[in-house]
Amino acid sequence: MRRPLSQILTSKTFQCEARNKLCLALVLSVSRFKQWPPSFYATGAVLALSLALPLPHGGSIAGMPSICPFFNITGIPCPGCGLTRSFVCLAHGHVREALLWHPLGPVMFSAAVLYLVGTTLRWKWPAEKVAFATLAVFLLIFWGLRLGGVFPMPSG
Numbered sequence: 001m002r003r004p005l006s007q008i009l010t011s012k013t014f015q016c017e018a019r020n021k022l023c024l025a026l027v028l029s030v031s032r033f034k035q036w037p038p039s040f041y042a043t044g045a046v047l048a049l050s051l052a053l054p055l056p057h058g059g060s061i062a063g064m065p066s067i068c069p070f071f072n073i074t075g076i077p078c079p080g081c082g083l084t085r086s087f088v089c090l091a092h093g094h095v096r097e098a099l100l101w102h103p104l105g106p107v108m109f110s111a112a113v114l115y116l117v118g119t120t121l122r123w124k125w126p127a128e129k130v131a132f133a134t135l136a137v138f139l140l141i142f143w144g145l146r147l148g149g150v151f152p153m154p155s156g
Helices: 005-010 018-032 038-052 069-074 083-091 095-101 105-120 128-147
Strands: none
Touching: 038 083, 038 105, 083 095, 083 105, 095 105, 105 128
16 A cells, blocks of 8 residues: 555654665655746856865866866867866855856856756846857857957966
């Protein structure tokens, strides 16, 4: 016989361990907020990983190679090259280093935080498509400047 979820979640065996309490909180939060768009969860995951990853050292994060397929195939940085390292630096409070990795990193990081807060508080986003289009244009302009040598990638 299957027991209802509410009965399982409130049973003594489920609540006895700390990790199960954490799981309970996660289950309840996900079920309570399932009306949020997938982009909300993706943005939250990106910001959480930015905080969880170690600071870049020698140009890489935790000694891992670049995961950018465009850079790995062409050897040319893509418009977003350096954003991951910039986000990690920002999450750890290193603004100067974040700007070196990608000058648009602080703007995009702030936009991600604002998006999470605004979605949580149910703000209306009247010009969401305009904001994304503007950001895409700035990324392309930055990419041209980086390829022209104005914003070179740091050496590490």
